[in-house]
Amino acid sequence: MTEPDVVKGPGTGRWSVVAERVASLKNLLPLLRMVWASGRGVVVANLVLRLVAALVPVAVLAVARWIVDGVVAAVGAHQGMTPQLARLVALEFVLAAVGALLGRLIQYFNILLAEKYTRHASLQLMDHASRLDLATYEDPSFYDRMERARVQATDRIVTVEMIARFLQQAVTTVSLGIGILVFSPWLLLGIVICLVPAAVAEARFGARIYALNFRLTPKRRELDYLRQLGASKESAKELKIFGLSPFLRHRYEQLSGELLGELVTVWRRAIGGLSMLSVLGVLGYYGAYAFVVYEAARGELSVGSLAFLTGAIVAANRTFQEMFSTAVGIADQSLYLKDLLSFFSLKPTIRSGERALKVPRPIRQGFEFRNVTFKYPGRVEPVLQGASFHLRPGERLALIGENGQGKTTIVKLLMRLYDPTEGQILLDGVDLREYDIEDLWREMGVIFQDFARYDMTAADNIAVGRIEQRGDRALIEESARKSLANTVIDRLPGGYEQILGRRFEGGVDLSGGEWQKLALSRAYMRDAQVLVLDEPTAALDARAELDVFTHFGELARGKMALLISHRFSTVRMADRILVLTGGRIVEEGNHEQLITLGGRYSTMYELQASRYR
Numbered sequence: 001m002t003e004p005d006v007v008k009g010p011g012t013g014r015w016s017v018v019a020e021r022v023a024s025l026k027n028l029l030p031l032l033r034m035v036w037a038s039g040r041g042v043v044v045a046n047l048v049l050r051l052v053a054a055l056v057p058v059a060v061l062a063v064a065r066w067i068v069d070g071v072v073a074a075v076g077a078h079q080g081m082t083p084q085l086a087r088l089v090a091l092e093f094v095l096a097a098v099g100a101l102l103g104r105l106i107q108y109f110n111i112l113l114a115e116k117y118t119r120h121a122s123l124q125l126m127d128h129a130s131r132l133d134l135a136t137y138e139d140p141s142f143y144d145r146m147e148r149a150r151v152q153a154t155d156r157i158v159t160v161e162m163i164a165r166f167l168q169q170a171v172t173t174v175s176l177g178i179g180i181l182v183f184s185p186w187l188l189l190g191i192v193i194c195l196v197p198a199a200v201a202e203a204r205f206g207a208r209i210y211a212l213n214f215r216l217t218p219k220r221r222e223l224d225y226l227r228q229l230g231a232s233k234e235s236a237k238e239l240k241i242f243g244l245s246p247f248l249r250h251r252y253e254q255l256s257g258e259l260l261g262e263l264v265t266v267w268r269r270a271i272g273g274l275s276m277l278s279v280l281g282v283l284g285y286y287g288a289y290a291f292v293v294y295e296a297a298r299g300e301l302s303v304g305s306l307a308f309l310t311g312a313i314v315a316a317n318r319t320f321q322e323m324f325s326t327a328v329g330i331a332d333q334s335l336y337l338k339d340l341l342s343f344f345s346l347k348p349t350i351r352s353g354e355r356a357l358k359v360p361r362p363i364r365q366g367f368e369f370r371n372v373t374f375k376y377p378g379r380v381e382p383v384l385q386g387a388s389f390h391l392r393p394g395e396r397l398a399l400i401g402e403n404g405q406g407k408t409t410i411v412k413l414l415m416r417l418y419d420p421t422e423g424q425i426l427l428d429g430v431d432l433r434e435y436d437i438e439d440l441w442r443e444m445g446v447i448f449q450d451f452a453r454y455d456m457t458a459a460d461n462i463a464v465g466r467i468e469q470r471g472d473r474a475l476i477e478e479s480a481r482k483s484l485a486n487t488v489i490d491r492l493p494g495g496y497e498q499i500l501g502r503r504f505e506g507g508v509d510l511s512g513g514e515w516q517k518l519a520l521s522r523a524y525m526r527d528a529q530v531l532v533l534d535e536p537t538a539a540l541d542a543r544a545e546l547d548v549f550t551h552f553g554e555l556a557r558g559k560m561a562l563l564i565s566h567r568f569s570t571v572r573m574a575d576r577i578l579v580l581t582g583g584r585i586v587e588e589g590n591h592e593q594l595i596t597l598g599g600r601y602s603t604m605y606e607l608q609a610s611r612y613r
């Protein structure tokens with residue numbers, strides 16, 4: 001898996017934080033591209049509406065100025081209400097109404113854009129996640145990144161809304177600024193000089209908070225896990241019986257205390273300085289205010305101009321501050337975007353080559369493991385060491401060995417969920433890496449030991465074995481019969497349409513063995529050339545197991561079947577058995593041969609058989 005450079009945590013030095021903040025702004029571009037792709041019309045409508053709305057405040061103030069000057073003149077001339085004044089008041093009303101209307105429309109387009117973007121980003125996230133290597137999922141730091149990306153894929157629309165808001169605020173501020181500039185450039189300069197330091201300090205503070213949050217992600221993930229564990233159906237029984245709740249509670253308290261402590265430290269360090277700078281900003285604003293009142297009192301400004309300027313100073317001050325805090329927010333968000341982008345930059349290494357071959361139909365020579373050694377990423381010890389064996393067409397091969405000897409790993413390698421560290425896996429004499437990976441997976445009917453339980457209908461739980469055939473009820477029912485899942489489904493109140501699991505309203509949970517029968521039907525949904533069953537009957541009772549295997553024997557006829565089981569009653573049906581110990585294949589043969597050999601297999605067999613005598 002390639003590690004993108006953007007994945008590094010943020011720096012902690014003062015300047016590196018600022019530099020990083022500036023550099024991270026480039027992250028906005030891919031985000032904007034995503035937003036643009038998710039709904040162009042909505043983006044344009046949003047921007048145009050905001051541009052118009054941005055000019056409303058300055059227009060309102062300008063009209064107010066004419067009104068006030070008109071009133072003063074009318075009072076002086078004893079004219080009373082003039083038609084001109086009435087028109088100006090009406091205009092003011094129209095402007096206010098347009099402002100309110102635009103506000104609503106902008107809100108509508110925001111919601112629309114948020115939904116469209118969330119949909120687009122979530123789909124991209126799902127697509128990308130599905131392409132990643134299995135190994136990626138087994139890397140704990142990946143979870144942190146995935147979690148951050150998952151939250152961000154949907155939350156980042158806030159950034160987009162902020163950018164749009166920033167543009168609107170900028171146009172408003174500039175238009176008000178021009179209004180002030182026309183009266184006095186110095187006035188404007190004074191206000192700006194007082195506000196800038198606060199804004200810069202806030203920007204730096206934001207970067208520090210981001211650095212902190214980045215560091216805290218693993219802790220937050222553990223907190224989430226503890227919270228979930230403390231209230232989950234799966235763990236409820238054990239938590240009660242083992243009295244684990246105080247232990248979890250203590251761990252939660254401890255971790256969340258550490259988290260809080262770090263947050264408080266960063267805030268405490270910064271809050272004094274930030275407050276002082278805010279006071280400086282207020283000083284600039286009131287200084288300008290006092291100057292304008294002073295000028296008006298001296299008769300240098302008309303009352304209308306006084307009204308305009310005080311209004312403009314108040315409004316400009318507010319929008320300028322808002323603009324800055326929005327800008328800080330955008331810079332913050334752009335830092336967070338790194339996680340989303342770094343997630344999208346993860347590349348799978350296990351994929352089809354340029355000129356990938358189709359898997360032969362029928363497979364003629366079968367699979368060959370040639371001196372395969374395999375180490376899981378991050379592990380020192382190899383799980384498999386120089387494993388060599390064949391799986392030939394029409395053959396039922398069983399793998400046996402104690403826990404953790406590498407049986408499931410062999411299955412994962414056979415399906416190319418991982419590539420060998422050394423050695424080769426061949427299919428019909430050609431390296432597995434040469435084949436089109438999706439075509440290879442299509443030829444595999446597999447049930448893993450830790451098969452997934454989908455909180456969906458019973459029919460869908462079977463159909464996932466070949467989702468293109470989801471509408472083919474006859475095939476689904478046929479597969480259910482083959483795995484004996486039909487006996488389970490017939491007892492469900494909703495039959496094939498029964499929602500399983502407890503997550504959704506009306507869902508029905510199944511026993512471990514019942515789930516297993518359902519999962520087994522998935523393998524039968526496919527017309528696969530290879531059947532792989534990894535402890536397919538571990539949760540089945542003895543009778544069900546016998547039935548399942550009698551069926552399996554017939555179904556696997558003419559196909560290659562790889563079987564993992566700890567039950568010798570199952571294993572002995574295989575044509576050939578491989579015994580795995582310490583990552584090596586130590587014995588090979590059929591049941592009778594291995595018993596005659598009197599080695600490890602026969603010892604394990606005797607151990608199990610003796611319990612039944």
Ligand SMILES: Nc1ncnc2c1ncn2[C@@H]1O[C@H](COP(=O)(O)OP(=O)(O)OP(=O)(O)O)[C@@H](O)[C@H]1O
Binds near residue numbers: 138377379407
């Ligand atoms: N993703 C992984 N990352 C690191 N180590 C792993 C991973 N998966 C399995 N292992 C380790 O590899 C070894 C073999 O695991 P494997 O699942 O292949 O054993 P197994 O023979 O199928 O065991 P069992 O009978 O318990 O199912 C174990 O020591 C296990 O801890």
